[in-house]
Amino acid sequence: MAPPSAILEGQAFAPGSSAPHRANLHLNGGQVFLIDATAETVLLRCQRNEVRLDPPVGNSPRNVHLAEGWLFQTQAPGASALLDEQLRSRLLRHFEQFHPRLFAVALAAVLAAVAVWKWAIPVLVALAVWMTPATLKQQIDRGTLQSMDFAMAEPSQLSEAQQAAQHRIFATLVTASGLDPETVNLQFRDLPGMGPNAFALPGGTVVLTDALVTAYPEDTALIAGVMAHELGHVAEQHGLRRLYQSLSLYILVAMIAGDVGPILDNLTLEGQTLLNLAFSRRHELAADTYALRLLDQTGYDSAGLTRFFADVAKYDGANWTSSHPLSKDRIKNIEIYNQRR
Amino acid sequence: MEQQQFEFRGNAREWFGIWIVNILLSIVTLGIYSAWAKVRTKKYFYQNTWVAGRNFDYHATGKQILKGRLVVIAAIFVYALLSAVAPPLAVLMLLAYLIFIPVLVKNGMVFNARNSSWANVRFNFEGQTGEAYKVMLGLPIVVALTAYTTFPFLARAVQRFGINGHRLGKTAFHFESDIGPFYKAFLLAVVFFAAIGGLLGILVFQLFAQAAIVGDLGALQVMIAVIYVVALLLGAFAVVLYQSMIRNHVYANTTLGANHHGFRSTVTPGAMLWLAVSNALVVASTLGLMLPWAQIRAQRYLAANSTFLINGSLEEFTGEIQDPTNAIGDALGDIEGVELGLAM
Numbered sequence: 001m002a003p004p005s006a007i008l009e010g011q012a013f014a015p016g017s018s019a020p021h022r023a024n025l026h027l028n029g030g031q032v033f034l035i036d037a038t039a040e041t042v043l044l045r046c047q048r049n050e051v052r053l054d055p056p057v058g059n060s061p062r063n064v065h066l067a068e069g070w071l072f073q074t075q076a077p078g079a080s081a082l083l084d085e086q087l088r089s090r091l092l093r094h095f096e097q098f099h100p101r102l103f104a105v106a107l108a109a110v111l112a113a114v115a116v117w118k119w120a121i122p123v124l125v126a127l128a129v130w131m132t133p134a135t136l137k138q139q140i141d142r143g144t145l146q147s148m149d150f151a152m153a154e155p156s157q158l159s160e161a162q163q164a165a166q167h168r169i170f171a172t173l174v175t176a177s178g179l180d181p182e183t184v185n186l187q188f189r190d191l192p193g194m195g196p197n198a199f200a201l202p203g204g205t206v207v208l209t210d211a212l213v214t215a216y217p218e219d220t221a222l223i224a225g226v227m228a229h230e231l232g233h234v235a236e237q238h239g240l241r242r243l244y245q246s247l248s249l250y251i252l253v254a255m256i257a258g259d260v261g262p263i264l265d266n267l268t269l270e271g272q273t274l275l276n277l278a279f280s281r282r283h284e285l286a287a288d289t290y291a292l293r294l295l296d297q298t299g300y301d302s303a304g305l306t307r308f309f310a311d312v313a314k315y316d317g318a319n320w321t322s323s324h325p326l327s328k329d330r331i332k333n334i335e336i337y338n339q340r341r
Numbered sequence: 342m343e344q345q346q347f348e349f350r351g352n353a354r355e356w357f358g359i360w361i362v363n364i365l366l367s368i369v370t371l372g373i374y375s376a377w378a379k380v381r382t383k384k385y386f387y388q389n390t391w392v393a394g395r396n397f398d399y400h401a402t403g404k405q406i407l408k409g410r411l412v413v414i415a416a417i418f419v420y421a422l423l424s425a426v427a428p429p430l431a432v433l434m435l436l437a438y439l440i441f442i443p444v445l446v447k448n449g450m451v452f453n454a455r456n457s458s459w460a461n462v463r464f465n466f467e468g469q470t471g472e473a474y475k476v477m478l479g480l481p482i483v484v485a486l487t488a489y490t491t492f493p494f495l496a497r498a499v500q501r502f503g504i505n506g507h508r509l510g511k512t513a514f515h516f517e518s519d520i521g522p523f524y525k526a527f528l529l530a531v532v533f534f535a536a537i538g539g540l541l542g543i544l545v546f547q548l549f550a551q552a553a554i555v556g557d558l559g560a561l562q563v564m565i566a567v568i569y570v571v572a573l574l575l576g577a578f579a580v581v582l583y584q585s586m587i588r589n590h591v592y593a594n595t596t597l598g599a600n601h602h603g604f605r606s607t608v609t610p611g612a613m614l615w616l617a618v619s620n621a622l623v624v625a626s627t628l629g630l631m632l633p634w635a636q637i638r639a640q641r642y643l644a645a646n647s648t649f650l651i652n653g654s655l656e657e658f659t660g661e662i663q664d665p666t667n668a669i670g671d672a673l674g675d676i677e678g679v680e681l682g683l684a685m
Binding site: 060105 | 354355356358359361362364365367368369372375381384385389394398422424425426427428459462463510570573574577580581617618620624629635636639657658659660661
């Protein structure tokens, strides 16, 4: 079938020029002529395959790139069909139109975002956690401890007897937990300003502050409770999970929102921080529940953990701006667990 | 002198359709399509911006943008790996990156300029690498050493470097200015931030004192969060104020070519603030669905307040299509977030 013959009206620009010419594009079989509409002279003659319709966006004039760098702009309605607009481009424009169908597209976008949020991100995060080699995780622990020692931590002031007592509790818990005793290890640091506290690193390092050990010298159930909670973070890989989660959340938001302008970009960043805090609170409760099971297995009284939360309740602020759930909620969680048992 | 108003012809309905399809395809392809979505977005905004009866266009391809993004992701991955395994090496990598920023930014400006056109004339960027180092490494160090009191000199140098390096085809843009207006805008923004921030600070401090007496830690934490958000908003306000003042000044002192065609910007800080605040409120309360409307609204305001002043008659501008693509330039051409804050 011979290509159609037709005339398109528009304006033409010479290669690299800003001067517009009123012009017509004559499609004549395999030949194309660009004719100056005022002077009726031939501006350009080229082959059909040297004509390229730029994928149209919205309703601005269609840009047609011709041989040698000539540009022809037209608003003629037939341009798409006559200049063989690609199917992909036609489909895109079809779905972009402001039409009731667009409601379905918007709904699909929202559903897709929810699906990514609920399933794709957790799967990707789980995959990334699974693929992170153990040596890398231990190296993260070493790096973190080094930076901490450099910036804020002092060597522990605890006596050897004090440390040995904590190690005994820790060993009991680790054995019962089934975690690898080769990788899970206990450290002590003097962290001024952090109070009675403990934290876990991704590779299995659990750090107790001196203040925690000296504040509760006799309360082994409490210390065991805190250690079991930290082992919960290690067993469930909360540290790595949060890292990957916040990274994927950031990419997702950046991709969807793009350039949103002043003030709004602050708001989206703050929103992400709040979401990350929500993740963190969920992990804390999960680690509490893990601790309760472990305490049961090892015969420590969960009342120790309750006592600890009651003591730190004075640091509680508003729930939604906090990385940890409110102490009263955590105590309630323990009560519910003990009732169900 | 003939005046040609910039005009933005896009509308919210049309842009909403393009935007939502972009998002759907980006999500479904787990982000890969977002490179093509970016091109489509830029094309929509460029093609709908008109002046003197001719519109702009954007010519980069999705493939080029994707390459740039892959390089960035690879670099972030290596950096994350290094900072976990060997923090000193990561610091070294960060330093190397900092040292190369001026080159990266300059490449990005060349890439963007050569892929932008008005009528059938491509823009170009011919800023020198040495100048880039002065503007992005040398002066920032001086500014930091002088406790930001010399910031306006940096701001002027950035505009000089950016505008004087740009060409429309072979025709050069030119910008020159006294330092006074830059200091004026800078000081006004700082005073605005300090005055309102100080007033709010006193207010909050009194509330804080009361809460401390009552011992209500929850209320106190909420208050700290409020202070934080208010400070952020005030900072954003100050930036908007500063940028609108600078935009008007820079337009007024920029010329194009030997005929000294001029530009005029008539944005007002009040209107810009209102635009930013009302847009943020509408977008936040519709969970982002009105973002396209907000973007169109902002673009219309900016175009409606920009004028091209033709000195005598408008000559024909010419240029060649320079090939912006070589393997490295392609990949490093468009790096997200690495750009110079030009007032254009």
